[in-house]
Amino acid sequence: MKHIDEFRNKGLVKNLINKIEKISHYEVSIMEVCGGHTWAIQKFGIPSLLPETIKLMSGPGCPVCVTSKSFIDHAVAYSRLNNTIITTFGDLIKVPGSTSSLEKEKSKGADIRIVFSVLDALKIAENNPQKKIIFLGVGFETTAPGTAAGIINADKKNIDNFFILSSHKIMPPAMSALIDEGVKINGYIAPGHVSTITGSSIYQGIPQNYNVGCVISGFEPVDILQSIYMLLMQIYNEDFKVEIQYTRAVKPEGNVIAQQAINEVFTLADDWWRGFGIIPASGLILNSKYSRFDAATMISVEVEKTIEEKGCICGEILKGLKKPKDCKLFGTVCTSTNPVGACMVSHEGSCNAYFRFNS
Numbered sequence: 110m111k112h113i114d115e116f117r118n119k120g121l122v123k124n125l126i127n128k129i130e131k132i133s134h135y136e137v138s139i140m141e142v143c144g145g146h147t148w149a150i151q152k153f154g155i156p157s158l159l160p161e162t163i164k165l166m167s168g169p170g171c172p173v174c175v176t177s178k179s180f181i182d183h184a185v186a187y188s189r190l191n192n193t194i195i196t197t198f199g200d201l202i203k204v205p206g207s208t209s210s211l212e213k214e215k216s217k218g219a220d221i222r223i224v225f226s227v228l229d230a231l232k233i234a235e236n237n238p239q240k241k242i243i244f245l246g247v248g249f250e251t252t253a254p255g256t257a258a259g260i261i262n263a264d265k266k267n268i269d270n271f272f273i274l275s276s277h278k279i280m281p282p283a284m285s286a287l288i289d290e291g292v293k294i295n296g297y298i299a300p301g302h303v304s305t306i307t308g309s310s311i312y313q314g315i316p317q318n319y320n321v322g323c324v325i326s327g328f329e330p331v332d333i334l335q336s337i338y339m340l341l342m343q344i345y346n347e348d349f350k351v352e353i354q355y356t357r358a359v360k361p362e363g364n365v366i367a368q369q370a371i372n373e374v375f376t377l378a379d380d381w382w383r384g385f386g387i388i389p390a391s392g393l394i395l396n397s398k399y400s401r402f403d404a405a406t407m408i409s410v411e412v413e414k415t416i417e418e419k420g421c422i423c424g425e426i427l428k429g430l431k432k433p434k435d436c437k438l439f440g441t442v443c444t445s446t447n448p449v450g451a452c453m454v455s456h457e458g459s460c461n462a463y464f465r466f467n468s
């Protein structure tokens with residue numbers, strides 16, 4: 110199959126649904142841990158196609174959603190400093206901090222620029238040698254290599270006004286943490302984009318330690334339904350393993366060059382995830398060789414005390430314990446144009462996807 114239409118082919122979709130219905134004989138819970146999958150599952154109405162025995166849950170797969178409010182507060186505090194330019198991907202600008210957001214600070218005159226890659230931020234640094242340029246590094250293994258490449262470039266060019274505020278995270282510790290906390294998960298639809306970088310072996314601990322299967326999935330209806338079918342085969346046969354459904358993009362070994370860039374620049378550290386708190390060794394911080402690019406240690410600033418939103422249940426939604434419609438603010442006080450919590454901001458957030466496709 111080469112063209113996208115083939116992955117949306119009605120006949121193939123019907124065939125997969127029939128196969129799923131045939132083998133499904135007791136209730137199972139399947140979680141996706143990728144914001145792209147959350148969006149696709151809602152867009153294509155996948156839950157409505159499945160038998161009632163299959164419960165789909167969204168997990169902590171939206172990078173903006175799991176990023177702490179104190180990170181936003183930190184970025185807001187930097188944006189108020191003189192001679193400082195904040196560079197960021199678009200989604201982050203709208204995320205509410207404790208009392209402000211980057212969008213609000215920009216409207217008050219802060220120099221905050223949306224970039225499409227860290228290399229754009231590096232260019233801004235080269236063009237503004239008298240200013241400090243801070244890039245907000247957010248995301249999982251998918252975006253971390255880009256940030257690493259920016260740092261390596263800055264080091265090679267000896268650029269000394271470029272800094273990273275890192276909230277990069279890795280996915281497997283959160284997948285383990287969910288099961289450790291007792292969330293009932295029989296199988297994971299494992300992230301497609303993350304796995305193009307990491308390959309499949311990073312998930313081995315999940316079947317080995319927990320008897321929970323993982324299928325790395327693509328993003329089209331045929332991909333997702335085939336992944337669900339593969340997971341059901343694992344679950345009902347009690348043969349738990351890591352499989353790749355998304356073979357057209359994911360190789361078992363992943364992207365070795367991107368992995369080398371991550372390993373060159375970052376080291377693992379405990380990190381805070383919305384809904385979870387601290388997860389050991391789940392975050393990526395700059396290692397000692399590159400610490401001169403670390404905004405958090407090189408540029409001191411007073412950060413306000415974090416205040417969490419009242420009534421927002423993002424944390425429980427990110428653990429699959431609640432659905433967006435369980436939130437009293439969903440669709441009334443909290444909408445995609447007036448987001449209260451991070452899960453409504455990003456198009457990969459559960460609340461945003463539910464709002465967009467189910468309201």
Ligand code: SF4
Binds near residue numbers: 422451
């Ligand atoms: Fe938070 Fe809004 Fe989602 Fe409610 S609907 S959980 S307030 S983001």
